[in-house]
Amino acid sequence: MKKTISILFLSFLCISLFSNHRQLGIESQAVTIHFGYVFDDDNIEDAIPLIGTYGSVINLPSVHHEGYQFAFWIVNGIVNTNPDLSQIVVTSQMRIQAIFKPEGKLAVVFADSNGQFIGVRFIMCGESVTPPSTIGYSKPNLIVNETRPWKDLVTSSHTLTNITEDRIYQLQYQVDEMIYYHISVDGGTIESEPAITDPSPQYRYNQLITVSAPLTKDGIPFSH
Numbered sequence: 160m161k162k163t164i165s166i167l168f169l170s171f172l173c174i175s176l177f178s179n180h181r182q183l184g185i186e187s188q189a190v191t192i193h194f195g196y197v198f199d200d201d202n203i204e205d206a207i208p209l210i211g212t213y214g215s216v217i218n219l220p221s222v223h224h225e226g227y228q229f230a231f232w233i234v235n236g237i238v239n240t241n242p243d244l245s246q247i248v249v250t251s252q253m254r255i256q257a258i259f260k261p262e263g264k265l266a267v268v269f270a271d272s273n274g275q276f277i278g279v280r281f282i283m284c285g286e287s288v289t290p291p292s293t294i295g296y297s298k299p300n301l302i303v304n305e306t307r308p309w310k311d312l313v314t315s316s317h318t319l320t321n322i323t324e325d326r327i328y329q330l331q332y333q334v335d336e337m338i339y340y341h342i343s344v345d346g347g348t349i350e351s352e353p354a355i356t357d358p359s360p361q362y363r364y365n366q367l368i369t370v371s372a373p374l375t376k377d378g379i380p381f382s383h
Contacts, residue, residue, distance in 0.1 A: 188213035190249050195256040197279060198227060211249045218246055227259035230266035230325055237274040238327055240312060260325070268327045269309065271296065277330070287320040293330065301332040347372035 192209045211217070219232065232239040233256040234247055247255075260266035260281055267288045269277040278291040293303045307317040309328040319328075342349060342362055350369040351362060362368055374381050 191252055192217075192249065193252075193254040195254065196224075197233075197256055197258045198224075198261075211253075213249060213251065215249045216246050217249060217255075219244060224259055226262055228262055229257060230260045231258045231268055231327070232256070233258065233276045236276050238268055238270045238276050240327060265322060266325045267322060268325075269330070270327060271330050272298070272332060274329075282322060284323050285321055288322055290319060290328065296330060297335075298332055300335055302335045304331040304333045307331060342368070344370055344372070346376055 190211050190213050192211050194209070223229065232244055235250075235254055256276075258266055258268065258279055263283070264281045265284060267280045267282060269279070269291050271277060280288045280290075282288050290309055293308055296303055308331055309319065310317050310331050312327045312329055317331075348371050349362075350371065351366060372381055
């Protein structure tokens with residue numbers, strides 16, 4: 160069943176969008192802001208798009224809707240974990256969604272490792288949750304973790320059972336196939352952890368290394 164968004168809520172946002180439009184000192188540029196509302200799995204609505212100004216500040220009010228409780232904001236597809244979020248700066252072609260949960264239920268949000276929104280489930284307190292499919296998700300040289308694909312951002316728990324509060328689970332990845340690289344630095348040195356003593360060392364994918372260079376060489380100061 161469709162839900163009607165309060166005109167007062169949209170009016171407040173319209174006023175906020177056109178205020179402080181030069182706060183960042185950026186030349187005025189029209190930007191379309193799309194607003195959406197997620198009430199449950201099959202009820203996702205879009206409000207009328209608004210035209211704002213690049214660099215302006217949106218004041219996000221407390222959101223209320225009869226029969227529902229506000230849970231999370233999603234800004235440009237990224238789940239915002241800050242419960243006290245009140246303002247955002249307008250950037251190019253923004254999309255802002257408010258996730259509501261039915262009264263008496265919990266909202267369990269699933270996001271990719273970069274925060275990109277994947278889906279949301281609504282459950283009763285103490286229930287288990289069925290996560291969305293991870294088919295098709297990957298990163299360069301990474302695949303979804305085979306044994307523990309989801310991790311709660313607050314508790315770091317990997318379990319999806321006995322959930323008693325709103326949660327955000329993040330998709331976890333593992334190395335698909337270990338790749339090694341040869342790296343050389345002319346006039347400098349490379350340090351790694353753990354240390355490598357091989358005269359022709361190879362460094363594994365995603366390994367942290369430190370590159371150092373002398374302040375001067377042959378009387379010439381280091382530049383970059």
